[in-house]
Amino acid sequence: MNNGKKYQQDLLEGILSADENISLMEVCGTHTMAIAKSGLRQILPPHIKLLSGPGCPVCVTSQGDIDAIIELVQNEDIILVTFGDMMRVPGTRSSLQEERSQGSDVRVAYSPLDALRIARENPQKEVIFLGIGFETTTPAVGLTVQQAREEGVKNFSVFSVHKMVPPALELIFSDPEIQVDGLICPGHVSAVIGVEPYEILAQKYNRPCVITGFETLDILEGIYMLIKQKQKRQARAEIQYRRVVKPEGNPVAREVIARFFEAVPARWRGLGVIPDSGLKLRDEYADLDARKKFNITEMEEVPIKGCACGEVLMGKIMPAECPLFGRGCTPLQPVGPCMVSHEGSCAAYYRFTPAKGRS
Amino acid sequence: MCLGVPGKIIDLKENYMAVVDVNGNQTEISIRLTPEAELGQYVLIHAGFAMEVVDETIALETMQYLEEMLQYE
Numbered sequence: 001m002n003n004g005k006k007y008q009q010d011l012l013e014g015i016l017s018a019d020e021n022i023s024l025m026e027v028c029g030t031h032t033m034a035i036a037k038s039g040l041r042q043i044l045p046p047h048i049k050l051l052s053g054p055g056c057p058v059c060v061t062s063q064g065d066i067d068a069i070i071e072l073v074q075n076e077d078i079i080l081v082t083f084g085d086m087m088r089v090p091g092t093r094s095s096l097q098e099e100r101s102q103g104s105d106v107r108v109a110y111s112p113l114d115a116l117r118i119a120r121e122n123p124q125k126e127v128i129f130l131g132i133g134f135e136t137t138t139p140a141v142g143l144t145v146q147q148a149r150e151e152g153v154k155n156f157s158v159f160s161v162h163k164m165v166p167p168a169l170e171l172i173f174s175d176p177e178i179q180v181d182g183l184i185c186p187g188h189v190s191a192v193i194g195v196e197p198y199e200i201l202a203q204k205y206n207r208p209c210v211i212t213g214f215e216t217l218d219i220l221e222g223i224y225m226l227i228k229q230k231q232k233r234q235a236r237a238e239i240q241y242r243r244v245v246k247p248e249g250n251p252v253a254r255e256v257i258a259r260f261f262e263a264v265p266a267r268w269r270g271l272g273v274i275p276d277s278g279l280k281l282r283d284e285y286a287d288l289d290a291r292k293k294f295n296i297t298e299m300e301e302v303p304i305k306g307c308a309c310g311e312v313l314m315g316k317i318m319p320a321e322c323p324l325f326g327r328g329c330t331p332l333q334p335v336g337p338c339m340v341s342h343e344g345s346c347a348a349y350y351r352f353t354p355a356k357g358r359s
Numbered sequence: 360m361c362l363g364v365p366g367k368i369i370d371l372k373e374n375y376m377a378v379v380d381v382n383g384n385q386t387e388i389s390i391r392l393t394p395e396a397e398l399g400q401y402v403l404i405h406a407g408f409a410m411e412v413v414d415e416t417i418a419l420e421t422m423q424y425l426e427e428m429l430q431y432e
């Protein structure tokens with residue numbers, strides 16, 4: 001047998017030989033996707049449980065923020081630029097996609113720099129970039145703000161719903177209702193924040209954390225490392241995804257976040273308001289802050305009827321336990337954001353679970 | 360959403376811009392977050408920016424494993 005296959009087999013055997021109950025949570029939407037696709041959940045015995053957490057930035061955006069954004073695009077002087085995942089997310093009354101079909105100017109971009117270019121090309125319009133994402137994405141938005149300031153682009157602003165991952169993980173570890181023995185930590189968020197935030201969590205809550213890559217082999221190795229720590233009664237933060245994540249993270253990117261943003265309380269869908277978990281532009285950049293420029297007050301939070309996204313995001317229930325899963329709610333007719341976003345738990349489970357296993 | 364794709368730097372330009380090759384497609388990205396990135400290195404790209412320089416020795420090891428597994432299947 002060749003090395004790769006043998007290594008994978010060894011890892012799987014190591015994992016299967018664990019006889020203690022263990023539940024591990026992945027907290028990155030890309031992991032949710034990769035794990036669903038790999039079929040790992042079906043291979044693992046019932047005492048090794050893999051839960052999905054609040055790792056999809058689209059899914060955790062509060063209903064109030066989504067409604068505020070949808071209201072903004074009804075202004076015909078505004079062009080809203082956003083990442084593709086946001087388009088179909090349901091607000092209380094409609095989605096960005098529906099608004100676009102009604103004539104609103106909503107555009108999808110790959111980089112915040114594209115939004116800045118659109119602002120330059122449309123000086124008579126106000127261009128708002130919807131800044132969504134965790135620590136991976138925020139530095140790119142910070143540097144775009146810097147460039148807008150340097151070039152003196154006046155018709156550009158950012159609507160920040162950026163969030164930070166560690167405060168949400170702390171909430172999960174400290175909730176007695178959530179049984180999580182260890183965390184499969186996000187690879188690309190960690191490329192920015194490094195290993196330290198997890199070291200603090202691992203020590204404080206006495207549970208292991210492993211920063212993991214996205215290939216099936218990476219995920220197997222990550223799970224194996226977590227199980228080994230649990231068997232040895234250890235609780236450390238380790239890096240499996242060493243080809244990308246350095247222990248110190250990316251200090252340049254962290255400095256950019258700190259220079260342009262400050263921590264504020266933020267509302268997460270399903271998790272409520274978490275102190276110091278959101279990022280707003282600093283007052284020096286108020287002219288580039290869409291919330292200030294367009295006087296946006298916080299909208300009331302109107303939960304979507306029947307949708308259990310909140311509990312899914314906390315790992316309290318599996319998607320199939322939501323009464324609407326696969327019945328009223330499918331990727332074609334999504335009710336909640338967890339079924340819309342590519343990386344949402346409900347969408348990932350739906351797509352990769354054979355029809356008979358869905359209920 | 361935090362997806363990153365690896366790309367190889369094939370040209371360095373002014374103002375911390377670089378041309379990268381991602382699976383045969385060339386795009387321009389900013390390397391302001393990884394100012395140490397050099398010509399020929401692989402970087403992880405997200406939202407038009409290089410997030411991190413990929414450690415090639417470790418990456419090659421993993422890639423080799425993955426490749427061997429694919430061949431075996």
Ligand code: SF4
Nearest residue numbers: 308309322329336346
């Ligand atoms: S299945 Fe649909 S309604 Fe149920 S939690 Fe998931 S997204 Fe919400």
